[in-house]
Amino acid sequence: MMNARAALLVLALILSPLPAGIATAQAPADPPDIALDEAARAAVIDGLLEKIGRIYVFPDMAKAMERAIRDRQARKEYDAVTSGREFARILTAHLREVCKDGHLDVEYSAAVIPEDPGRRPPDPGDVARFREAGRRRNYEYRKVERLDGGVGLLQVDGFYPGEWAGDTVAAAASFLANSEAIILDLRQNGGGAPTGVALLASYFFDEETHLEDQFNRAENATRQYWTYPVVPGRKLANQDLYILTSGRTFSAPESLAYDLRALGRATIVGETTGGGAHGTTPHRISDHFRASIPFSRSINPVTGTDWEGIGVKPDVAVPADQALLTAHLLALKKARTRHADDPGLAGDLDRAIAGKTSELNELKASRAGPR
Template identity: 30%
Template sequence: MATPASTLATDTAATTSTSAHANFDAARARRLTLHLADMIEDFYVIPSTAHRYAEALRTNVAAGRYDDCANDDDFGARVTADLQAVAVDRHLRLMTEAAVQKRMAPPVAGIAAPKSEQASPDMPHGIEAMAMIGANHDIAYLRFNQFSQDPASGEAARRFLVTHANARAVIIDGRPLRGGGLLPIDAMLPLFFDRTTTLARLETRAAAVAKYPEDPSPTLILQPSTPDIERLDHVIQPDAHETRLRNVPLYFLTSSRTASAGEHFALALRSTKRGVQIGETTAGAGHFGGFEDVGEGMSVFLPIGQTVDTRTGQGWEATGIAPDIAVPADDALRVALARLGEGG
C-alpha cells in the first residue's frame, strides 16, 4: 500500500499553546493528528468506525490533548490509546519511523521447536523448520514465523510437502506466526482439497482499493460489493498434479501470538472443516493493511480491510480464533503427536 498523497491538514487549534516539554513541538503534533484523522476517515476498513476515530482525534486536538507529550514515542502511544478507547483494533497504531523499523525486524525466538526441527540458516524467509518427525519420520512438520510474500517461501513449503506426500499426517506450526500474506497459503492448501473451495472473504475499503491498486491475485475472486466496500472471496483450486495429501490429517498449532495471516489460515481450516487447530486462542488481529507515512517521522499502521467467515460474515478482530483443542501453546505439538499415536 503506497503512502496517501493527501496534504497535511491545516492546524485549526490555537497556536499560542506551549508544550510542557521544550523539545516537543505541540503545533506539529496537532498538525500530524489532524492529518491522521483524515487518513483514517478516508481509508479505514469500517466507515462508521473510521468516522468515530476521526472525530475523537479532532476533538482531542481542539482540547490540546497532545500538546504536552514528552516525546514522539509518548505522542504515538497517547494517540494509539485514544484510538483503542474508541474501538479496539489490534493493528491500528501511531508510531515513530524508528519504532516501525524495529517492529519489522526478525522476531526473537519464543516457543522452541523440537531440537531436530530447528531452522537451518538457509531456510526461506518466514520458515523456521521443515522436517519429517515422529518415531518413523512419517509426519511432515513445517514451522512458520511469517507467511512471507517472497514466492520462494511458498514454493519451498509446497516442494517439501510434495516431496513427502506419503506422510501419514501434516503438522503446520503457527505458534510464532505473526502475520504476512496469502502466498504460502495459496501454495500449500491446494494440496489438501479435492474440489474448488472458498476459504474466506476479504472486505476492503473501496477508497483504499482505488487509491492503492494492486496486481490481482488469481485466488481472489470479486464478489458483489458496495460503494464503500469491495468484497473478494479467497478461493483455491485443487492441485492438479499431487493428490496424496487430500485426506491426510492436518493440524495447525496456535498460540496467543498467532496473528493476522496466521489467523486467516486458522479460519480457512475452520470454515472448511479441513484441519484441526490445537493450542491457544489466536491474537485477534483480523484487520489487514500496512504502515503509512503520516509525515515528519511518524507512521501509522492503517487497516484497510478485514477477513471474514463467508458463512457468518464475522471476523475475529479483538476476539481471536478459539482452537478446536485448547491446550497451552508449549504443549500443542505434544498433543498433536499424541493424537497421531506418538509418545507415551
C-alpha cells in the first residue's frame, strides 16, 4: 500500500497503541487545544486543499472536495469554530462526506508538527526505536494455535515490513504446516506495510503469484506486488484457508483478504471490512495540523478493481464474534469428507463437529437473549 519509508511513518499512526509518531511521541506535553481565529482557519483550509488537489489519488474527486469545503467556507459554516481539535474533526467529516474515503483524515496536534518527513531521510534512531517496538509486539503476530480436529489458527493484528517479521512468520508457518486447514484471524487488524502482507501471502502459494498493483498518481506509475518466490520455513499452499474479518479490518489486511479470495485461495468468514484500499501518507498543513492523504489505489489483476468504500464482503456472513466457530466448523466438515474412509479419524472429527456446533449454538442463543 506504500513505500518502505511511508510504511514506517504510517504504521506508527495506525498500529494502536503504538505512539502516534516516533519523533513526536517524546515531545513535551503541550496544552490540549489551541484557539483558532479567522486567519488560522483560512490558512489550514488553503493548505489542506492545496495538498489534496495535488496529491489525492483521484483528481476529479479532489476538485469536488475543494468545491464542497469552499462552499461551506463561503456560507461561514466554520466561523464559529475556535477549537483546533474540533476543526480537524469537522474538516475530516466534511471531506469524507464527498469522497467516502476512510483513509483521508485531518489531525490536530497540540505539539508543533515537524516538516514533512519525506523532505528528509528517516532518522536512524527513530527507525531503530520503531523496529524495537515491533519486536516487542512480536510484529503483531498475536496467536498461533492448534484447534480441535487439527485445524490451525493464526491471529495477526497488524503488518510490519516483511523484512523485519520474516523469522516470526516462518516460525508461525512451520507450526501450522501439519494442519488440516488454516484459519487466519484478521478481525483486529487495522493496517500496515504491503511487504508484510506479501510475505504472509507467499506462504499460501506454491508458485510466484501476482497479488495486486498499486497506481501512484503523483508518480504516474504502477507498482506490482507478487508473492515471494522463496520464503523461509514451511509452505501452507495445500491447506484450505479461511480468513476472519470484522468491520474493524481495514486497509492492508483487506488487501490480503480481497486478493486471496479473488485468486480462489481463501474463504472469507465474518463481517464486511472497513473499505480502505488507498495508500496514504501524512502531510504537514501547518504548525498544528496534518492530513493523511491517499495518493495511490489498488488494482486487483483478477477483478480489475478494489474494495475502496465498499469493503471486502464475506463469503459466509456472520457477526464477528461467531466467525471463528463458523470457520472452524467449515474446516472440520470439509476434513470429515476428506477422511471419510478413515473410521478412527472420521470419528474424532465427528466429535469435534458436535462440540463446536454446540458452542456456536450457545453463542447464538446468548446473543438472542431471553425470550
